């Protein structure tokens with residue numbers, strides 16, 4: 001993705017109030033982010049780990065989502081596969097993230113959830129920069145094909161969040 005400035009990141013949030021967007025703790029300094037190897041920016045708020053953020057290019061704009069990281073009872077966990085990058089994880093490393101939907105549906109209290117890498121480091125898992133603790137299902141996809149799948153999964157999620165915007 002193209003590098004983003006802090007103001008662009010703050011202005012990108014579509015499913016929280018302006019006040020909430022103002023309070024977002026931004027990720028590492030832009031200069032430290034290897035943008036060319038990232039399809040999206042995903043991070044947990046170091047001051048409030050139950051808050052998570054996802055910022056990505058989408059349909060010619062930059063879209064930011066504010067998410068809540070839930071700690072579901074392990075016994076009720078339904079998936080250990082990341083819904084974005086499909087990396088398999090041990091139960092401690094997968095998290096249910098939920099976000100308010102934008103627009104009318106959000107005002108009615110409608111949210112969407114997805115199980116994903118708990119650290120939102122999908123782009124790193126995809127490239128082998130980080131390794132999951134558990135064995136991965138055998139696949140013959142190229143990195144390019146995995147990136148395309150990650151983007152398709154991200155876009156599907158964003159499209160549903162934005163549905164009633």
Ligand SMILES: [Zn+2]
Nearest residue numbers: 082085117122
């Ligand atoms: Zn992932």
